[in-house]
Amino acid sequence: MPRASIKPPRGWILLPLSRRSARLRTPQFSNYDLTPRTQTPRDHPKQERSKFARSVLEGSTVALISLLGLGLGGYAYSLFYKQTVMKKIEKAFSKGYSSNELVAMGKVAFGTQPDKIQEVLEKEYWVPRSEQTYIDDIVSGKARGRYYLILGERGTGKRALLLEAIRKIHGDGIAMMEAHNDLEVFRLRLGKALDYEFHEDYIGGLFSIRGPRDSTPLLDIERALNQMEKVALKLRQTRGRPLLLVINNIHLFRDDEAGRNLLEILQQRAEIWAGNELVTVVFTSDEYWTQEKLIPLATNMHTIHVRDVRKDIALEALKKYRARFHNEEVPQSILDTIFAKVGGRLIFLNQVAKSNDMLATCDHINRKEKSWFLNNCWILGDSMDDDVEEPQKFCAAAIILARALVLREKDQKDPEGDPRLPEIPLHESRQIITREDFVHSFDHINVFHIDGKGMVRADSVPMQNAFREICSEEGFEEHLKATLNRLDELESLARTREVAIRDPPDRSGGIVPVQTYCAKL
Structure with missing residues (x-):
């Protein structure tokens, strides 16, 4: 049967099969280098090991040089830092x-x-x-x-x-x-x-x-x-x-x-x-x-x-200071009163010399020292509570030592018109207050002072004036005695132990007399 003729669509061009397939299968190599390549032969194993060892050696050398540079830099910085510290x-x-x-x-x-x-x-x-x-x-x-x-x-x-x-x-x-x-x-x-x-x-x-x-x-x-x-x-x-x-x-x-x-x-x-x-x-x-x-x-x-400045030096310096900077001629009687109130302590003399009213400043200093002593060391009498027994022992010791210094002052004579604070040896002070540890605490709060020779005295002339005023007050001795008696009573109560004996119960529910129970034990 004859082959049916196929009519192509309009605009299409039919080519022979052999020419169309050839055009599709043949690649276009106009832009490529078609020169055949030659394959590089592989290196010998010994040569490969040599190259590896060379690369390892190069890396190790670089690392060693880096570490050496870092070490030298650190050592140089350490030397520089030490020299800088010394300078x-x-x-x-x-x-x-x-x-x-x-x-x-x-x-x-x-x-x-x-x-x-x-x-x-x-x-x-x-x-x-x-x-x-x-x-x-x-x-x-x-x-x-x-x-x-x-x-x-x-x-x-x-x-x-x-x-x-x-x-x-x-x-x-x-x-x-x-x-x-x-x-x-x-x-x-x-x-x-x-x-x-x-x-x-x-x-x-x-x-x-x-x-x-x-x-x-x-x-x-x-x-x-x-x-x-x-x-x-x-x-x-x-x-x-x-x-x-x-x-x-x-x-x-x-x-x-x-x-x-x-x-x-x-x-x-x-x-x-x-x-x-x-x-x-x-x-x-x-x-x-x-x-x-x-x-x-x-x-x-x-x-x-x-120590404090001597009386003659302190009064002469105070007189010159008031004349130079305050245009004031201070009488000798006022100078003696000032020294009796504040002594030769520089911290007090500076306050007095720079004030407008020297005697008022002296009175203020004495009131402040007395208030400090009373606030830290005053006793409470026979009405104290048992919770304040230990603090009151400290306060009573301070009052007793202050009274001892006041009594010592009455028997002391002023050497060559230069008054000195009364002193008691440290071991004797401990014997007076019957305690060893309190004296250093008094020194710490600036109530009493222990000098380099082991002598105990008031911390300053105003403090000694406060001792004298307190001990001369009416009813002071009775108040101190009542405080000491109350402390003895509290201490006696603390040492007393009350023992209460009860009859032990019987196993049968009754009460066995104490003698029988003790005999059984």
Whole structure:
């Protein structure tokens, strides 16, 4: 049967099958490189191992060089940091005043003109002191081979003596700081005085590396003293005199294990430095217990007792001060009355000299001291409650000791017209109050004072005046006796034990007599 003819659609062109299939199967390689490639032969196994070893060696060399560079950089930074620390501490002892000394010296340090400084000195340090020459020798380096404890009551001018000596040498070779009962605070103050950061600015802290600061405050204080010792050894050849480290108010240290450990560290350093004439350490204290802690280990320690100013010196200085700055000629009778009320205590004389009404200021000071004593040590009589037995024992002991000083004053004569406060030896004071621990507590609250020779007296002339007024009041002896009787009664009640005996029950439910029960036991 003949093949049916197929008519293509309009617009289509029919090609032979052979030509159409050939066009579809033949690729167009006009844009490709048809040059046959040659296959690279594989390297020999020995050559591959050689290349691997070479790459490992190159990587190890780069790593080693990097580590070596890092190590050298760290070592160089460590040397630079140590030298910077030494320079900062050395600068702290250079001529001039640190921030601590500027704050302590006040107006004197900020004066620019010599006449202005002299005027400030005449206003602030207007009472001549006999101890000033000795303190000047210590600060200037003439007195060597010892370390010093300056002991005296509050307000006698211990720090003023040191500041005047420091001013004369313009702070050359001086580091001064205040003590504190918290070791962390003391660590910061020591670092500020020596310009030492305790490695807290070390760059290793940026990488969370455990550094030297991760320790206790005592170890940090030891590190600071080590750095100071290195600086002192370096400067001894150039300066020719020892450095000076002043620590004020060491009585603020706590009388516990931490405070005693700190005091022991400071004393050990002071002993070594004094023996080598390397650093002179000066302690100041208001309380006697610091001397008791230092004496057992003291070899090169010298104690300086700073007391109130003598009557003739104090009255002459007060008279000149009022004539210069107040244009007032003070009569001798008023001067004698002022000294009888406030004595030669500098802190009180400054208040009186700068006031408009000196006698009114003296009366205010006496009232304040009497109020302080009564608020801390007054007794409650025979109506006290049993809950206040222990505090009242403390108060009764203070009243008894005050009465003993008043009685001792009646038998005491004024040497050469210069009245002195009555004194009782420490062991006798303990015998009078029948307690050993109370006297140091009295010294701590500034009611009584124990001097460097172990003598107990009133903390000041106004305090002795308060003792005299209280003991001369009507009914004082009866009130004291009633208080002591009540304390004896409370103590007797505390020692008494009441024993109550009950008849034990019988097993059958009845009551068995005590004798029968005891016989059975």
